[in-house]
Amino acid sequence: MQEAKILIIDDDPDISEAMTVVLESKNYQVSIARNSREGMDRIQDDKPDLIILDVMMDTPQEGFTMGRQLQENPETKDIPVLMVTAVKEKTGLDFKAEAGDDTWLPVDDFIDKPVKPQVLLEKVAKLLSKSK
Amino acid sequence: MEEVLEQASLARRAHWLVKLRWLAIAFLVGAVFVARRIFNIHLHEQALYILAGVILVYNAMLYVALRRTDRHTTEQMGTTLNRILFLQSSADLFFLTAILYFSGGIENPFSFYFMFHMIISSTLLSRVQSYMQATMAVVLFGLLLLLDYQGVITHYPLRGFAPEGLHTDGRFVLGYWFVFTTTVYLVVYLATSIVAQLRKQQARYRNANEQLQQKDLIKNEYVLRVTHDIKSHLAAIKSCLDVVGAGMLGPLNEKQAEFVERANHRAEKCMKFISSLLRLTRMRMTGHFDRTCFPFKNLLYDSFAAIEDRAVSKNITATYEIDPVIDQVCGSEVLLEDTLTNLLSNAVKYTPNGGTVTLRAKDQKHEVLVEISDTGIGIPPEEIGDVFNEFYRASNARETVRDGTGLGLSMAKEVVERHGGRIWIESSPDGTTFFLTIPKDSAVS
Known part of the structure; x- marks a missing residue:
């Protein structure tokens, strides 16, 4: 079986490359986009099996906007999205106000930066197995 | 903000004046009764009681009018209130003059009470308006003395209290009016000066307070931005260290692993510190938490x-x-x-x-x-x-x-x-x- 294709959308090259190393250790095929526009192009060229999405890029909520776009688009709504953020849910951005209700998030799961290699691998494996 | 505060305090003072006036009416009735019945001073009781009644009605009307303006919080409310206050003071001067007229005119020492009006006007009205009130008092009281002196109006003597004929003694009347006039203007001058000082100081305090709050906000925003920036750098540092430390870029020898671990440990500490600071600052700024x-x-x-x-x-x-x-x-x-x-x-x-x-x-x-x-x-x-x-x-x-x-x-x-x-x-x-x-x-x- 071909290993899963993962697209990282994050404007921080150090973090995205560190995540690449972690993911490549499990033989995932990783590609990187620096912002949501580049990410969208990449998705159209070659649909990934999973997207890792940063919240704050050029604008503080770029990740949210993109997450919602992905969810609304029938072509991409099946791709699991793992959101990465340096801002903790409980104390940081108001996810609730953003979402309009308690549970709604435009992504499937999220983790805090810095991402622990083990945690990242576990979450990725879980999301991929769910979407199969 | 300031405008509303000023309005609120103006409204409060207008209500306070109405309250004082209820007391004044009671005092007037009481004073007339005591003077007439106990000290047996001869005065025009009936006219004074009627006056008290008129003031009572007028005060009740004011009370209703003020109640109504309370419900409006528009910008014109300030000017409306000011106008009401000015008219009130003018009416009060007129009533006091009328009371004095029916109770001996120059013979009645209650003419001192004009000074209360002057002080109240000075604290509630603008400087110009206060001097207008002073002039009004001087003219009204002067007219009363003059007409009384010339015999144009009926004189109601305070028989049994003051010697008769004071009001026809030209030199006494003139002297009395002169002292009255200078006192009135001096009182207004002093009171408005003190009030102006107080208001200036109040404005200064308010200003300083606003500035402090502003500065605190700027400080918090600054802390938020700085810590946020530091946090994203730290996150990158930790991500890189984690990859190396986990041996994903090749195995480390014991010493290398130890030093990576030390660096990682310090980065972790720093991260915790930054997170606490972020959380504290954010809570200070928004006061928000999930409940x-x-x-x-x-x-x-x-x-x-x-x-x-x-x-x-x-x-x-x-x-x-x-x-x-x-x-x-x-x-x-x-x-x-x-x-x-x-x-x-x-x-x-x-x-x-x-x-x-x-x-x-x-x-x-x-x-x-x-x-x-x-x-x-x-x-x-x-x-x-x-x-x-x-x-x-x-x-x-x-x-x-x-x-x-x-x-x-x-x-x-x-x-x-x-x-x-x-x-x-x-x-x-x-x-x-x-x-x-x-x-x-x-x-x-």
């Missing part, structure tokens, strides 16, 4: 469990006495648990091997009282007031545990107070007890 109702007892057990291992490893006896009736508390579960865990781990941290740490919780009707006691190093008495300040660490705490953020207690205070509770300390060289009260249904402040 739910949850069983407080469980939170107490959880916080205790979080530090139990650390206590055991230091050979510290950790115990708890938790009142079993403690039930639901409404507030931020995360923040409260963080706070309690933090205080408990402080207790463990600053207690020497073999000591004890105790968590007590008592149900007290509307609130829960939590006590966290240790047999630790204590807080020097002169520093107890400071330990809740950001970045402050007690001198002996710094000696005992080198790294600490100095944010824990200031966060604890912020959290407890945001929940409407209190936090305080009792400490001796033998140990410290933290007390905190958490209202069961805290109003979010």
Whole structure:
């Protein structure tokens, strides 16, 4: 079986490359986009099996906007999205106000930066197995 | 903002004037009665009672009018109120003159009461308006004296109180009016000057206060931005170190692994510090936290469990006495648990091997009282007031545990107070007890 294709959308090259190393250790095929526009192009060229999405890029909520776009688009709504953020849910951005209700998030799961290699691998494996 | 405040205080003073006037009416009726019936002074009782009645009606009308303006909070309200106040003062001067007319004119020492009007006008009206009031008083009283002197109006003497014929003594009348006039203007001059000074000072205080709040906001925003920036760099540093440390870029020898681990450890510490600072600043700025109702007892057990291992490893006896009736508390579960865990781990941290740490919780009707006691190093008495300040660490705490953020207690205070509770300390060289009260249904402040 071909290993899963993962697209990282994050404007921080150090973090995205560190995540690449972690993911490549499990033989995932990783590609990187620096912002949501580049990410969208990449998705159209070659649909990934999973997207890792940063919240704050050029604008503080770029990740949210993109997450919602992905969810609304029938072509991409099946791709699991793992959101990465340096801002903790409980104390940081108001996810609730953003979402309009308690549970709604435009992504499937999220983790805090810095991402622990083990945690990242576990979450990725879980999301991929769910979407199969 | 300032406009509204001014309006509110104007409205308050207008109401106060109406209240004073009720008293004045009662005083007038009382004075007439006493003068006539007890001192047997001859005065035109009937006219004075009628006047009291007229003032009563006029005051009642004012009361209604003010009530109505209270409901409007438009911009014109300020000018309307000012106009009402000006008319009120003018009417009051007229009424006082009328009262004096029916009770002896120059013979009646109650003409001193004009000064009250002058002082009140000076505090309520503008400087120009106050001088207009003064002029009005001088003219009205002057007219009364003049017409009385010339015999154009009927003179109602205060027989039995003052010698007769004062009002026809030209020199006396003129002198009296001169002194009256100068006094009126002087009173207005002095009163308006004092009031102007006070208002200036008030404005200065308000200004300074606004500036302080502004500066505090800027400071908080600044801290937020800086910490945020630092945090994203730290996250990158840690991500890279984690990859190396996990051997994903090839195996490390023992020394390499150790140093990567050390770097990682420090980055972790820094990250924690930054996170606390972010959380504290954000809470200060927004005052916002998620509020739910949850069983407080469980939170107490959880916080205790979080530090139990650390206590055991230091050979510290950790115990708890938790009142079993403690039930639901409404507030931020995360923040409260963080706070309690933090205080408990402080207790463990600053207690020497073999000591004890105790968590007590008592149900007290509307609130829960939590006590966290240790047999630790204590807080020097002169520093107890400071330990809740950001970045402050007690001198002996710094000696005992080198790294600490100095944010824990200031966060604890912020959290407890945001929940409407209190936090305080009792400490001796033998140990410290933290007390905190958490209202069961805290109003979010």
